[in-house]
Amino acid sequence: VQLQASGGGLVQPGGSLRLSCAASGGNLDHYIIGWFRQAPGKEREGVSCTRASDGSTYYADSVKGRFAMSRDNAKNTAYLQMNSLVPEDTAVYSCAAGYYCTVVGTSLYGLDYRGKGTLVTVSS
Numbered sequence: 001v002q003l004q005a006s007g008g009g010l011v012q013p014g015g016s017l018r019l020s021c022a023a024s025g026g027n028l029d030h031y032i033i034g035w036f037r038q039a040p041g042k043e044r045e046g047v048s049c050t051r052a053s054d055g056s057t058y059y060a061d062s063v064k065g066r067f068a069m070s071r072d073n074a075k076n077t078a079y080l081q082m083n084s085l086v087p088e089d090t091a092v093y094s095c096a097a098g099y100y101c102t103v104v105g106t107s108l109y110g111l112d113y114r115g116k117g118t119l120v121t122v123s124s
Helices: none
Strands: 002-006 009-011 017-024 032-038 045-050 057-059 067-072 077-082 091-098 102-104 107-109 118-122
Touching: 002 091, 017 032, 017 091, 017 118, 032 067, 045 067, 045 091, 045 107, 077 091
Parallel strands: 009 118
Antiparallel strands: 002 017, 017 077, 032 045, 032 091, 045 057, 067 077, 091 118, 102 107
8 A cells, every 4th residue: 555645734833734644556444544753853753543452542642632533434545633733743744554553652563554744844
């Protein structure tokens, strides 16, 4: 499966964006979806995914309560709704898919199919 994230852009602090992750070459409903981000000069951070262990959704502490994952299998697309954005959310966001997601600390494992990212810039 190939993935492509889109929907990034420049947004003011406090604003919202919805990122899309379009899949091709496979049915997204066969996979678990997760999101990563990498800020300038920082390591990649796992933002969210659905845990394989119990089906619950993991969100990094830094985005909990502000970001939400969803998916539309009919459109073969997943989404990341981002609200109350702050400058620290500035990063390249990418989506990934796999057959499971295991969270260890702030790292996500198991999402072997990764797509190109989209840049989100939060600035006034």
